[in-house]
Amino acid sequence: MTREQLFENIKRKQSFLCVGLDTDLKKVPQCLLERAKQEGAASGTDGAGFDPIYEFNKAIIDATAPYCIAFKPNLAFYEAHGVKGWIAFEKTVKYIRQQYPDQFIIADAKRGDIGNTSKLYARTFFEELDVDAVTVAPYMGEDSVTPFLGYEDKWVILLALTSNKGSADFQQATLSYPEGETTASATRERLFEVVIKRSQQWVKEVSPRGGLEGASSECLMYVVGATQGSAFSDIRRLAPDHFLLVPGIGAQGGSLEEVCKYGWNDHCGLIVNSSRAIIYADSTERFAEVAAEKAREVQQQMAAILAAHR
Amino acid sequence: MTREQLFENIKRKQSFLCVGLDTDLKKVPQCLLERAKQEGAASGTDGAGFDPIYEFNKAIIDATAPYCIAFKPNLAFYEAHGVKGWIAFEKTVKYIRQQYPDQFIIADAKRGDIGNTSKLYARTFFEELDVDAVTVAPYMGEDSVTPFLGYEDKWVILLALTSNKGSADFQQATLSYPEGETTASATRERLFEVVIKRSQQWVKEVSPRGGLEGASSECLMYVVGATQGSAFSDIRRLAPDHFLLVPGIGAQGGSLEEVCKYGWNDHCGLIVNSSRAIIYADSTERFAEVAAEKAREVQQQMAAILAAHR
Numbered sequence: 001m002t003r004e005q006l007f008e009n010i011k012r013k014q015s016f017l018c019v020g021l022d023t024d025l026k027k028v029p030q031c032l033l034e035r036a037k038q039e040g041a042a043s044g045t046d047g048a049g050f051d052p053i054y055e056f057n058k059a060i061i062d063a064t065a066p067y068c069i070a071f072k073p074n075l076a077f078y079e080a081h082g083v084k085g086w087i088a089f090e091k092t093v094k095y096i097r098q099q100y101p102d103q104f105i106i107a108d109a110k111r112g113d114i115g116n117t118s119k120l121y122a123r124t125f126f127e128e129l130d131v132d133a134v135t136v137a138p139y140m141g142e143d144s145v146t147p148f149l150g151y152e153d154k155w156v157i158l159l160a161l162t163s164n165k166g167s168a169d170f171q172q173a174t175l176s177y178p179e180g181e182t183t184a185s186a187t188r189e190r191l192f193e194v195v196i197k198r199s200q201q202w203v204k205e206v207s208p209r210g211g212l213e214g215a216s217s218e219c220l221m222y223v224v225g226a227t228q229g230s231a232f233s234d235i236r237r238l239a240p241d242h243f244l245l246v247p248g249i250g251a252q253g254g255s256l257e258e259v260c261k262y263g264w265n266d267h268c269g270l271i272v273n274s275s276r277a278i279i280y281a282d283s284t285e286r287f288a289e290v291a292a293e294k295a296r297e298v299q300q301q302m303a304a305i306l307a308a309h310r
Numbered sequence: 311m312t313r314e315q316l317f318e319n320i321k322r323k324q325s326f327l328c329v330g331l332d333t334d335l336k337k338v339p340q341c342l343l344e345r346a347k348q349e350g351a352a353s354g355t356d357g358a359g360f361d362p363i364y365e366f367n368k369a370i371i372d373a374t375a376p377y378c379i380a381f382k383p384n385l386a387f388y389e390a391h392g393v394k395g396w397i398a399f400e401k402t403v404k405y406i407r408q409q410y411p412d413q414f415i416i417a418d419a420k421r422g423d424i425g426n427t428s429k430l431y432a433r434t435f436f437e438e439l440d441v442d443a444v445t446v447a448p449y450m451g452e453d454s455v456t457p458f459l460g461y462e463d464k465w466v467i468l469l470a471l472t473s474n475k476g477s478a479d480f481q482q483a484t485l486s487y488p489e490g491e492t493t494a495s496a497t498r499e500r501l502f503e504v505v506i507k508r509s510q511q512w513v514k515e516v517s518p519r520g521g522l523e524g525a526s527s528e529c530l531m532y533v534v535g536a537t538q539g540s541a542f543s544d545i546r547r548l549a550p551d552h553f554l555l556v557p558g559i560g561a562q563g564g565s566l567e568e569v570c571k572y573g574w575n576d577h578c579g580l581i582v583n584s585s586r587a588i589i590y591a592d593s594t595e596r597f598a599e600v601a602a603e604k605a606r607e608v609q610q611q612m613a614a615i616l617a618a619h620r
Contacts, residue, residue: 022427076423076430082438086396110423112447113386114474114562117332120386128392137422139449139469141476159449164424166451169508170501176486191480191501198479252424 001104001132001153003218006243007267009069009102014303016268018070018106018245019295020275021057021092022077027280028056029287053081053088056287058095060279063292067299070104070271071096072245093129104271105131106245110159112136115143122148133157135223135245138195142202149219150206156220158199160235161192163225163248171195196222196238217241224263226254226272232262243269249298250277256298260305268306274298311414311442311463313528316553317577319379319412324613326578328380328416328555329605330585331367331402332387337590338366339597363391363398366597368405370589373602377609380414380581381406382555403439414581415441416555420469422446425453432458443467445533445555448505452512459529460516466530468509470545471502473535473558481505506532506548527551534573536564536582542572553579559608560587566608570615578616584608 010016025033032052039050061071073092078085096103111121111134118136125134126148133155136148148156161171171192189197203216217239224235226248235244244263248254249272256272263270278298282290320326335343342362349360371381383402388395406413421431421444435444436458443465446458458466471481481502499507513526527549534545536558545554554573558564559582566582573580588608592600 024430074423074427076421076427076434080430080434080438082400082434083393083396086393090392110447110450111386111420113384113420114472114557115476117384117386120334120390124386124390124392128390137420137447137449139447139480140420140472140474141479141481143474143476145476162424162450164450164453166425166453166455169451170449170505171451173485173501173504175483175501176498188486191483191485194483195480247424 001155003243003267006069006104009104010268011306013067013069013299014306015067015069015299016270016272016302016306017068017295017298018072018104018271018273019060019064019068019278020108020247020273021060021071021073021279022275023053023056023073023088023279024077025053025081027283028052029283029285031285032056051084051088051091053078053085054091054095056279057088057092059288060291061092061096061100063288064278064295065100065103067292067295068103070106070273072106072108072273072275074108074275090129093131097130104133106133106135106157107131108135110135110137112138112140112144114140115147118144119147122151126151126154133221135159138199142198145199146202146206149203151219154219157245158195158220158222160196160222161224161228161231163227163252163254167192167225167228193234193238196235200239214241217243221245221271223247225252226256226259227252228254229258230262232259236263236265240265241267241269243271245271245273247273247275250274256301256305264309268309272298272302311465313553313577316379316414316581319414320578321616323377323379323609324616325377325379325609326580326582326612326616327378327605327608328382328414328581328583329370329374329378329588330418330557330583331370331381331383331589332585333363333366333383333398333589334387335363335391337593338362339593339595341595342366361394361398361401363388363395364401364405366589367398367402369598370601371402371406371410373598374588374605375410375413377602377605378413380416380583382416382418382583382585384418384585400439403441407440414443416443416445416467417441418445420445420447422448422450422454424450425457428454429457432461436461436464443531445469448509452508455509456512456516459513461529464529467555468505468530468532470506470532471534471538471541473537473562473564477535477538503544503548506545510549524551527553531555531581533557535562536566536569537562538564539568540572542569546573546575550575551577551579553581555581555583557583557585560584566611566615574619578619582608582612 078089388399
């Protein structure tokens with residue numbers, strides 16, 4: 001999906017909401033677990049039997065698709081169930097692809113390894129699974145990230161400044177260079193700022209649109225937690241055109257208004273994720289209906305913000 | 311496995327070799343792929359049919375187990391084959407556990423997410439799969455790492471200074487603190503050094519042996535690339551007692567002698583990984599035999615180094 005298509009979807013649906021499919025069997029409504037018991041739980045790779053993870057996802061996807069422009073399954077929740085979880089993950093991605101081809105699918109995997117190995121991860125997510133985007137951790141540097149770049153219309157979403165408390169430990173630490181320079185003339189930047197600057201250079205070297213103005217904002221986004229408040233302004237100085245993937249509203253306590261106040265750009269530039277506050281809003285048989293209501297509430301707030309920025 | 315047991319295994323087997331199970335169907339000997347064609351490739355979760363990834367692993371494990379003390383499957387290679395790959399991974403871990411209970415099993419996953427999600431990854435790897443150790447990426451800070459700590463006799467192997475070129479991008483960048491301090495009195499350390507120092511503090515807070523002298527070296531290792539040469543000395547100043555997992559000898563060009571010169575401690579303190587140079591040393595029907603020869607060569611070098619340090 002191109003940046004323009006993404007922005008078109010946002011305008012058409014009056015929403016920049018991403019629904020996080022963090023599907024946990026411990027939180028899935030009892031009614032689904034009971035059906036799995038009665039009908040026989042899914043086993044085998046043929047997809048026979050009742051798979052409560054996949055059925056939960058399908059119901060949530062159908063209910064919330066009118067109000068969101070993206071879905072983001074976090075791999076941890078699927079790996080937790082081993083082979084069965086992996087099957088549910090693949091089926092979920094296929095279902096979204098087939099039923100809702102305009103939805104942007106983010107594999108929240110936070111992968112990153114030496115070049116050869118990252119190449120394999122990229123092939124898995126972009127060629128085999130055909131998701132639109134994958135989250136990548138930057139700690140291992142350029143050759144761990146570039147194999148994910150250079151796929152046409154596919155996106156890398158690089159961890160920059162995450163929503164958790166631990167984001168203060170390293171991401172916000174101040175780097176000073178050139179090394180050995182101890183005077184006030186040294187350049188001083190926080191690690192997440194250096195990640196954002198350098199990664200844009202990497203795109204220019206490997207992207208199919210390499211060297212073109214704006215190439216990096218065509219295939220690269222950054223994860224910036226909704227809990228980071230005014231840091232969004234600092235990030236917009238370094239990445240004015242990029243989309244940002246923003247987790248942390250809802251259960252984690254970030255504010256949609258604040259995110260938009262500091263993070264907005266002229267094509268919205270924000271994909272705001274909510275997981276638990278939507279998908280686990282209700283644990284009865286009405287779970288999907290209530291999830292739709294919650295997603296619609298957020299969408300309405302987003303529509304108002306979009307109108308205000310017109 | 312405790313640190314003492316690990317050291318006992320090293321002394322008994324005269325080896326500190328880890329064999330990396332980076333099993334790639336494109337590199338697996340033709341004879342295995344042909345058998346899969348003839349006998350019918352494995353499908354289904356019941357494990358029926360011939361699974362060339364698992365069969366390759368079994369042959370390599372049986373051949374090299376006498377010469378190594380650890381096996382390290384890298385998850386990327388298994389995820390690349392989706393459900394089938396995940397099945398092969400689980401079967402491989404079970405096989406090692408059952409046949410070679412004294413082998414240390416490392417899931418090379420490089421995971422790391424917000425606290426709640428890291429907790430799930432930890433449960434998957436330590437409780438469901440029952441591996442001994444998992445590699446973890448530190449970018450997201452304390453709450454992304456601590457859920458992996460606190461499992462008795464299980465290990466976190468934190469990425470510190472990796473073997474790839476990109477390790478220079480962020481890991482070796484100089485941090486300066488307290489923030490705003492621009493004079494020579496500011497503390498200046500490289501990111502990997504800060505990761506090593508802080509993570510030892512985290513262990514003291516959450517480990518079952520928390521607060522005890524040496525607690526952090528009981529459940530925490532660091533990844534340090536064999537290509538990093540004298541940086542091992544800097545790391546030993548900060549982590550004198552810890553085991554280091556060292557990838558990068560063989561195909562990546564690191565030197566075993568150099569690693570031992572700078573990284574050795576009084577209980578060896580090194581687990582040196584080799585993947586491609588051992589498992590793909592031969593692509594005929596003799597592949598396992600040749601892998602054994604290659605593993606034995608490395609083990610012999612290691613035995614000589616152990617003898618020299620006695």
